[in-house]
Structure formats: C-alpha cells, structure tokens
Amino acid sequence: MTEFEPKIVAFVCNWCTYAGADLTGTSRIKYAQNVKIIRFPCTGRIDFMLLLKAFGEGADGIIVSGCHPNDCHYTSGNFHARRRWIMFRGLLDLLGIDVRRIQYSWVSAAEGAKWADVVNTTVTAIRELGPYTDYAKVANYLEKEANV
Amino acid sequence: MNELIQKAKSLLESDTVQVVIGYGKGSADKTRAIFLTKPEDCDQLLFDSRCVQNLAVYLTKHEIKHLGKPAIVAPIPVLRSILQLAVENQLKESDLVILGVSPESKLIEFDSFGAIELFLNAYKIQIDEKYKATIDKIKAMPVSERFAFWIKELEPCFKCYACRAACPLCYCPKCTVENNQPQWIPAASHLLGNLEWHVMRAMHLAGRCTDCEACYNACPMGIPIHLLTKSMLQDVEEHFGPYGPSVGKRNTLSSFNPDDKESFIR
Numbered sequence: 003m004t005e006f007e008p009k010i011v012a013f014v015c016n017w018c019t020y021a022g023a024d025l026t027g028t029s030r031i032k033y034a035q036n037v038k039i040i041r042f043p044c045t046g047r048i049d050f051m052l053l054l055k056a057f058g059e060g061a062d063g064i065i066v067s068g069c070h071p072n073d074c075h076y077t078s079g080n081f082h083a084r085r086r087w088i089m090f091r092g093l094l095d096l097l098g099i100d101v102r103r104i105q106y107s108w109v110s111a112a113e114g115a116k117w118a119d120v121v122n123t124t125v126t127a128i129r130e131l132g133p134y135t136d137y138a139k140v141a142n143y144l145e146k147e148a149n150v
Numbered sequence: 151m152n153e154l155i156q157k158a159k160s161l162l163e164s165d166t167v168q169v170v171i172g173y174g175k176g177s178a179d180k181t182r183a184i185f186l187t188k189p190e191d192c193d194q195l196l197f198d199s200r201c202v203q204n205l206a207v208y209l210t211k212h213e214i215k216h217l218g219k220p221a222i223v224a225p226i227p228v229l230r231s232i233l234q235l236a237v238e239n240q241l242k243e244s245d246l247v248i249l250g251v252s253p254e255s256k257l258i259e260f261d262s263f264g265a266i267e268l269f270l271n272a273y274k275i276q277i278d279e280k281y282k283a284t285i286d287k288i289k290a291m292p293v294s295e296r297f298a299f300w301i302k303e304l305e306p307c308f309k310c311y312a313c314r315a316a317c318p319l320c321y322c323p324k325c326t327v328e329n330n331q332p333q334w335i336p337a338a339s340h341l342l343g344n345l346e347w348h349v350m351r352a353m354h355l356a357g358r359c360t361d362c363e364a365c366y367n368a369c370p371m372g373i374p375i376h377l378l379t380k381s382m383l384q385d386v387e388e389h390f391g392p393y394g395p396s397v398g399k400r401n402t403l404s405s406f407n408p409d410d411k412e413s414f415i416r
C-alpha cells in the first residue's frame with residue numbers, strides 16, 4: 003500500500019506569508035510538496051466559507067497564514083481575522099469538524115524557514131490523522147448512493 | 151393591557167405613527183403578529199405568555215416600512231433586538247415608537263436607545279443551565295461522533311429559510327444562500343449544503359445574536375439551531391467579555407483588540 007499523501011490547501015496573505023513562501027523557494031529550502039497555496043490580498047479577506055469549500059473538495063488539511071499582529075499591510079486586517087478565527091474555530095469544534103486539521107500561523111516575508119516548518123509539521127500531523135473521510139463521506143454521499 | 155390599547159389608539163389617532171405592530175389572535179389558540187393602521191382596530195391587541203414571536207423582524211422589512219412610521223409592542227427579547235439593530239445603524243430613534251412591555255406586563259415607554267439599554271441592564275442575556283449542559287454534553291463527544299450527531303440533526307433541514315425569515319438580525323436584502331455566482335451553498339437539501347448553510351448562518355450571527363430563539367421557534371423541523379448561536383455567545387463571553395448590544399459599542403466581529411488572546415496560532 004502506498005503511503006497516504008495529505009492534500010493541504012494554504013490560504014495566505016499577499017504581503018507576508020506569500021512573500022515568505024517565496025523566500026523559502028529562493029532560499030532553496032526543500033519542504034513537503036503537499037500544499038497548494040492560494041494567495042489573498044489580506045487574511046481579513048479569507049472568508050470562512052472558503053475553508054469549508056476546501057474540505058468539501060477533498061482537502062485533508064488547511065493552513066491559514068498571514069502577517070504577524072501589528073504587521074498588516076492594511077493595519078488591522080489580521081486583527082479582524084484573528085477574532086473571526088477564534089469564533090469560527092469554536093463553532094467548527096462544536097459541530098465536530100476536526101479543528102486539528104486547520105493550522106493557523108503568522109509567517110512574515112522574512113520567515114522562509116518558518117514557512118517550510120509550518121508546512122512540514124502540518125503535513126506530518128495530517129499524515130497521522132489520515133484522510134478526512136468523515137467530511138468526504140458527507141460531501142460525496144449522493145455519489146456513493148448512486149454507485150451502490 | 152388596556153394601557154397598551156389606549157396608547158396604541160392615541161398614537162394612531164394623533165398620526166404620530168401610521169402602523170402599530172403587535173400581537174393578536176392567531177389560528178387555534180395561537181397568537182400572531184398584527185399590523186394595525188386604524189385606531190378602532192386596536193382592541194385586537196393582546197399580550198400574554200404565548201406571544202413569543204420576535205416582532206422586531208418586521209422593522210427592517212420593506213412591506214412594513216412602506217406603511218409609515220411604526221409603533222412596536224416590545225417585550226424584552228424584542229427590546230434586545232431593537233437595540234442590536236440600533237447598534238448596527240439599522241434604526242434611528244426617530245424611526246419608531248417603542249411600546250415596551252415589562253415582565254410584569256406593564257407598559258414602559260422609552261424615549262431613547264440609551265434608555266432601553268439602561269432598562270436591559272437588569273435583564274442581561276443569560277443562557278439557560280439546561281442548554282449549557284446540552285452544549286457541554288455535545289462538546290464532550292469524540293470528534294467523529296460529534297460530527298455524526300450534527301449531520302443527523304441537520305439532515306431534516308429542507309432549506310425553507312424560516313429560521314432566517316424569523317431572525318430580526320437576518321436583514322440583508324440578498325443573502326449569501328441566494329448567491330449563485332458562485333453558488334456558495336447548494337440550494338437542494340443536501341447533507342453538505344445543510345452543514346454549510348448552518349455554519350454560515352451561525353457565523354453571520356456571531357457576536358450579534360441576542361438569543362431570542364425566534365429561529366428555533368420558527369423551524370418546522372425542530373432543528374436545535376439555537377444551540378449553535380448559544381454556544382457562540384458563550385465563546386464571545388469567554389474570549390471578548392460580556393455580550394449584549396450596547397449603544398456606541400461595535401459588534402464583536404466588527405471590532406478587535408490588539409491584545410486578543412488565542413492559543414492556536416503558531
């Protein structure tokens with residue numbers, strides 16, 4: 003049996019984490035290839051529905067990352083985002099959506115090495131948790147019924 | 151009750167307001183919302199323990215605004231909603247006359263939103279112990295079991311959106327669920343779509359919901375969606391301090407504190 007390769011979607015802000023991830027590349031730091039990076043203008047723009055869509059489309063894990071507090075290009079986007087994440091996380095947890103599969107981080111444009119580490123540790127953690135079958139079953143239940 | 155009827159009559163007679171929104175007799179032994187435009191109809195007004203519908207929902211509806219300036223019969227849950235709508239700049243003091251009803255069924259008049267807030271300070275939103283226990287019980291389940299529990303609870307939802315229609319704070323002229331470019335939420339009653347709909351509904355009410363339970367009361371399938379909003383109220387209190395609308399204060403999610411604490415961001 004081949005080893006399970008987690009599918010990870012990363013929602014990152016343009017000004018810090020995206021630039022940080024770029025630095026990881028230009029610094030020739032090798033890291034896990036499981037991540038698909040989606041660039042946003044700001045963490046404040048990362049609608050919580052997008053995270054649900056990622057799980058619905060088969061992601062096993064999600065990374066959400068942006069500028070450190072006080073470093074937001076738009077001054078306060080990440081402060082607003084942080085509040086929303088706190089509330090969102092509580093709601094997902096109540097609903098039994100596995101919050102261990104969502105890693106939040108602050109990665110600045112200078113933290114290429116930290117980005118590699120965030121991705122690597124997330125991949126390891128999701129590999130241990132295994133594929134997100136609970137969510138996939140719900141997302142694809144019509145197909146399953148049609149196939150039997 | 152007489153007091154209320156007299157007051158409503160005089161408001162309509164003097165043309166201070168053009169419509170009185172109150173409770174009247176419904177089918178069987180139920181009560182319903184009534185909209186009175188003539189002083190002689192005011193005798194239809196009633197108020198008792200059956201009047202649980204949140205009338206504040208009508209204040210932002212086009213059809214009602216069209217009737218002119220309203221006076222509204224407002225027991226405590228309605229007062230909370232009015233204050234929240236005011237905080238969200240959806241109402242001005244000059245927009246309406248508030249016929250407050252105290253828990254002893256006494257008529258109280260308010261001349262400002264500040265006065266409502268002062269009055270409500272004695273009636274803070276409090277989550278019932280029985281609900282707290284239910285929420286704790288759900289939270290104690292292993293994650294897969296919790297997920298299965300909610301998928302089963304939400305399965306009967308057939309997207310009638312009565313919960314949305316009943317909520318005074320769901321006043322957007324176009325809701326995300328109606329958006330089909332992109333289609334955020336499948337219109338059909340689908341397990342995933344139902345889950346997404348309820349996550350969205352709860353999130354859009356996070357830090358705004360005043361726990362009136364109108365959504366739950368409206369749901370024809372008896373889905374315990376109020377547990378979601380109640381749990382979020384608890385989260386607001388835990389992370390950001392006391393909840394409840396307050397004049398001049400912004401909503402939890404429209405504001406921030408640079409020192410907000412969390413434990414999950416690396």
Ligand code: SF4
Binds near residue numbers: 316318319
């Ligand atoms: S309890 Fe329900 S109807 Fe009332 S404000 Fe909250 S979400 Fe809206």
Ligand code: SF4
Binds near residue numbers: 311371
């Ligand atoms: S009222 Fe009940 S059935 Fe209708 S959309 Fe809301 S939760 Fe679903």
